Amino acid sequence: MGLPSYQGALLMSSPSRSDTNHLMVESLLQQKGWTAGWATLLAISGNLVTISSRSFGVADKIKSGLGVAGPVIDNYANLLLNDPNLAFTYFPYSAVSPTYVAVLKNSRHADEARAFIHYLLSPKGQRILADANTGKYPVAPLSADNPRAAQQQRLMAQPPLNYRLILKRQQLVQRMFDTAISFRLAQLKDAWRALHSAETRLKRPLPEIRALLTSVPVDAASSEDETWLAQFDNKSFAEQKMMEWQIWFLNNQRLAIHKLEELK
Template identity: 60%
Template sequence: MARGYLLLLLFFSNLSLASELVIATTLSPEATAHIIEQWQQQPQAINIRTLNRTSSSLERLLNNPLGENIDLVLSSSPMLLQRLQDSQKLSYFENKVENSRCLVPESIRATTVAVAISGYGILVNNTRLQEKGLPPPKTWEDLGDARYQGMILMSSPSRSDTTHLMIESLLEQRGWQQGWSSLLQLSGNLATISSRSFGVANKINTGLGGAGPIIDNYANVLLNNPHLGFNYFPTSRAAPMFIAITQGSLHQREAGRFIDFLLSPAGQRALSDSDSGKYPVYPLSPDNPMYHQQSLLLEHPSLDYPLTIQRQKLVQLLFDTAITFRLTQLQDAWKALYHAEQRLKRPLPEIRALLTAVPITAQQASDPVYLNQLEQQPDFRESQLMAWQQFFQQQQRLVIKQLEILK
């Protein structure tokens, strides 16, 4: 009797499990709500429940043998999907859609599908900026302009893979040293560093900041607010959104059907309309209002994904050491510099050079041996972090000394 009751319980439990797909995603709930709503209108569609997490939290979730069953991973982070594939957490998926396949880093094409693309730019609160008499910033240089002190928001690459990819794009396009110089100058204008990239959009939406670099779909879902505006970076490249089926999914077939839907005309429309804010992987016709921007995104070469994945730890650690943990110090230093330049009526390039230097060379940043040591050897990593901290402390002392001489 007890055995029969147990079998019956198991039967209904499996029925319940089959009634939904669970998607673990790094996207915000707002970014996925419309896609899921459109899926639910399809014949024989089963319910979808999302678990919205950071990349690190999502990874821990999938590595927990006692955690709930997850069927799909949806993320714009190739680094996350690479780590999940390397640890055998993803199932093989044959993607026959060439427009999608070519957008996926070669190392994860066996498991991962690109279902949409986005671009990077600057979300602005026009009302807040107009109160200060400021034009909307449109480039990385603009974000570092002294006029925007205390007005800029962004996230950290250690908290947001979307921010990491945006920073990597800047570093690749401008070069390692010049890219970090732009970031360190921008840091003097930061009001705060948000814990999530979509938190940047939410704070700008509520007027807690004037502008910030973000991915377009976080901006587009807010643009019904007349106070907001969004401009793509002139050199923004296509940032794919990826999906993959987990190895542990109990509903592989249904998960595959969901991916097929996303690549279908109906799914591509759901991903690219105003409620989702992305672009389809298929080229749009020239008469489509989204055609021009989609073409601009696709004409720029893709990221150097092998390098991006390999040096993820370096970029995360260096950003937090150089900026996140020194934010108040940097705000004060840049403010003092701007006051000195204004008083002397001339630029002070020697002090700017001190504030924008980093302790890692471009050669180290692409050296596989160095990057592997930083990733795999805790003692080496700790010694590097200590050396970086000492470097920035020395730079700060030199800045203060030179500013005092100028008084």
Template identity: 35%
Template sequence: MLPTLRHAALAAARRHTVLAAALASLCAPAFAGTVTVITSFPKELTQAYKTAFEKKHPDIKLEILNKNTVAGIAYVRETAIGQRPEVFWASAPDAFEVLGRDKLLAAAPEVDNPAIPAKIGNYPINDPKGFYKGQALAGYGIMYNTRYLKANKLTAPKEWKDLLGHEWFGHIGTTSPSRSGTMHLTVETILQGEGWDAGWNTLLRMSANAASVTERSFGVPDGVNNGQFGAGPVIDFFGLAGRYSGFPVDFVYPTVTSIVPANIAVIDGSKNPSEGKKFVAFTLSDEGQQLLLDPKISRLPVLPYAKLAGKVPQGYPDPEAIAKRSKVQFDPNLSEARYYVVQSMFDQTITFRLKELQGAARAIFEAEKKLAGKASPQAAELLKEARGLAFTPLVGSDLAKDPRFLELFAKSKKDAAVNKEITGLEGSWNTKAKANYERAVTLAQQAAALAR
């Protein structure tokens, strides 16, 4: 082919390519950017927001990255600046305090909805420093299956103490605060409402009655819905969603509960921060708040009910009323300070030693039954010691307040010296818990042998 003809052919090919690209760009949607949302929330909620937001903003694609809250924090920490996801969305305010402490959140005052009040009870709905926003309200309590309770002759619980008796042995489902931000809030609510030592006594006794520690927070409500468990500690929207979706379940707020915001925030160093802000603003808008009332979602809006006139289902919980009667004024700073200590203690003494803890509880319950109505000071003393070994936290309240101890667990485990020290402590707790539970079994059996 002659040079001039070859050049003409190449030029024509280039014109065809440019024209094809132009036509393709006209026919295809032009995305301004993708908003990646890191969240622990269930698909029923995230899909509803994805559909509504993309309809309102067809030029923006919403990508949901589902991780439990603890894993989500780690993901944000480990992702390079400029490559991070845009939005963090979860129930636990202490998790946002951790992110804020590590300078991983960006202030976004322009997304605020002025109709949202400043507080729920005495608790600020938005972060006073402006780094995260309250997007919904959440309370913590007990979900139970009404058919299961009737079949097993169990009384519907109203307070945490109602789940501690021998009749509940093997009937409870629970999860770990290291696996679930909402469980972490439940644990902290109990610790703050009852005090450190008494709160751990409640947590250990309730966990001793558990059939299992589920892998994710969803495992508890799913198990209660399908009758695998009789009851379990959950965040309110799991219980309410189950009830409004027709499962034979109910939910109760104990007096030791808290109403705190479930939060949303723009992550600092994200790829598309302006698009991320649009999504956060949407979730706080009147339209975004109304989505929370969908029966499959069943969350409490931060927008006052007066602003949602005609949309709130009859008999829907009133967060203001619950907050007024609650015995807990939740302190997110306290929770943030001991965040990893609480998770580690729960796992080393409960999650990883559930079998031994169950064995201790079973032996204590059997001894109590044999000794019922029988006076034996020696047996009573043995049982008291057994309960102390099984249900007393390995870290006392004084050490739990020690700033140096708390600071250790707040440090990065990537530091070899820090990792060695923390791992050593965790190993000693695990070993001590096993020994305590086994000793409790021995003492309970000795007490039972004294029954005449």
């Protein structure tokens, strides 16, 4: 999705506005690594039409013709697949994200809640979930003749996401995404358009300039440092970091544009 051919054609939500998008972003960061993951996200961002307010809005806007493609969870997309013009494809290493159910600690109806959970996990409950128009997979294996059985097995075979890490750096990822992408989308699109144009004209990649547009001001070690991450609970610290990041991204982009102008 970072190819120039997708310029002005992609849609995406922000992890600060959508929990499901946050999980998709984290899946990319955990599978590709912090540095390579952000490089991918920033390359994709140059092709975005807009940042959708909600993850479901991505699929909805694509259906409405406002975009061509975008990352969205399967059950949001599957609900719209009765439209012959729409298609959904899993990423090669898509991770499973469970839908949680629990009994409140001080519930006045704990017995009824437990009975409901047992029902959901029973063969009958799982069969209803598998047949319902929710787009979700049951946790019990689907029968071999079910058209979704093979995909369910592939999803279940993937390593689970590190949810402890997700929660630990939730504020970092959300604030970084908005500072790097959401709040400067127009400037990003201009910079990437200029880079794609230069690479096409010169008929060669420009890795030095590309690196300026795909780097983030936080390294992988810091992204897992519990002591440092805990400081984002302090609003003043978080806002100060975002201001520093804004300046950092602005300087990198100015340098990238300057280098592109030197190539003319």
